[in-house]
Amino acid sequence: MNTSGLSELEAVLAVARQRSFRAAATELGVSTSALSHAVAALESRIGVRLFNRTTRSVSLSEAGAQFVDSVAPALSTIRLALEQAGSFRDTVSGTLRINTSAGAARQVMPLFIAFLQRYPELKLDIVTEGRLIDIVVEGFDAGIRLAETVPRDMIAVPFGEPQRFAVVASPGYFAQHMPPRTPADLHAHRCIRARMPSGAIYQWEFARHGEALRIDVQGALTLDEPGLMLQAARAGLGVTYLTEWNVAADLQAGTLVRVLEDWTLPLDGLCLYYPGRRHVPASLRALIEMIREHAEAQRTRPSSKGRARRPRRS
The missing domain is CATH 1.10.10.10 (Winged helix-like DNA-binding domain superfamily/Winged helix DNA-binding domain)
Structure with missing residues (x-):
């Protein structure tokens, strides 16, 4: 009965x-x-x-x-x-709410587009913010963050290639200032500093041959959004420290120049995470399956360099 x-x-x-x-x-x-x-x-x-x-x-x-x-x-x-209500168990429809950072959302956007093209009946509600929130309390189905920032009580699905941070500035800036050869040389440079969601100023991290450094850089400009930091660096306001993903187009175009490349190591990739394994909505299961397809496709490519734990930024 x-x-x-x-x-x-x-x-x-x-x-x-x-x-x-x-x-x-x-x-x-x-x-x-x-x-x-x-x-x-x-x-x-x-x-x-x-x-x-x-x-x-x-x-x-x-x-x-x-x-x-x-x-x-x-x-x-x-x-x-x-x-x-039960139909949501088997039908990829309704609205899937995901919380992530702005940087991660920009990286994952091509996958989101492909996901909506595969499931046109589905709606995606993507909310970006720097702070790490409780996705259950805030009413989200899942989150996307760097692997090391995912809460331990969540189920994590890793995807995305390892990346590195890059130290960059404009050619015009380096025409007037000697490019740094070691991280310590940054103390003599104008740096574009990053403010974390917690309000703390981010310290640039480096490692080479077993030596690890954290540099509290100085500069006249502090920002909390990678796009603004890129704009300032292009304008020659100083040296900045962003992920390779953020600076790739500028490096290729020659609008930015990279230094200290041998001091930056791979950082953990992104993870989609969600609470528990019971009653996972069909829409979220479908997204997880697409992420796994994406990860499998990446594994068939030439392997990247070894990973190292890095700061909690995306």
């Missing part, structure tokens, strides 16, 4: 339709005694007899007829609501 908590109501309606406990039990796929017990339990709780019973017939009492007339439409509405 129905285990949704509505079994007693379903029992009453079945008996009312069939005018027989035995026939109603067959319809619901339960024993006659179980059905009789369910109806009796409801009658006892409300203190009213719903059926007039004899050894040869079953009929609704006056109270029972009124009860069935009131309950049947409501129960039909409830069944429909349950069916509609």
Whole structure:
């Protein structure tokens, strides 16, 4: 019998339709005694007899007829609501809400576009912010962040190639200032500093031959958005420190020049993460499958250099 908590109501309606406990039990796929017990339990709780019973017939009492007339439409509405909710288990539709950083969203946007093209009935609601939030409390289905920032109680699905940070400035800036040969040389340069979502100023990190350094750079300009940092660097305002993904186009175009490349190591890739493994919506399962397809395609490419744990930025 129905285990949704509505079994007693379903029992009453079945008996009312069939005018027989035995026939109603067959319809619901339960024993006659179980059905009789369910109806009796409801009658006892409300203190009213719903059926007039004899050894040869079953009929609704006056109270029972009124009860069935009131309950049947409501129960039909409830069944429909349950069916509609259950459809999300198997149908890639509805709205999928994802929280991520602006940098990660820009990297993942081609995959989001392909995902919507594959599932045109689906809606994506992407919210970008620098701070790491509780996606459950804030009502998100999933998040996308650097692997090392994913909360440990979440299920993580890694994807995306390893990247490195890059120290860059404009050709005009380096025409007037000697390019740094070691991270310590940055103390003599104007640097475009980055403010973290926590409000702290980000310290640039370097490593080479087992030596690790954190440099608290100085400069006249502090920003909290990579696009603005790129714009400032192109204008010759100083040296900045961003991911390779952010500076790749400028390096190729020659609008920025890279230095200290042998001091920067790979950082962890991105992860999609979500809470628990039970009742994962079909839309999220479909996105996970596409991410795994994407990751598998990347694994067939030439391998990247070894990874190293890096700062929590994306």
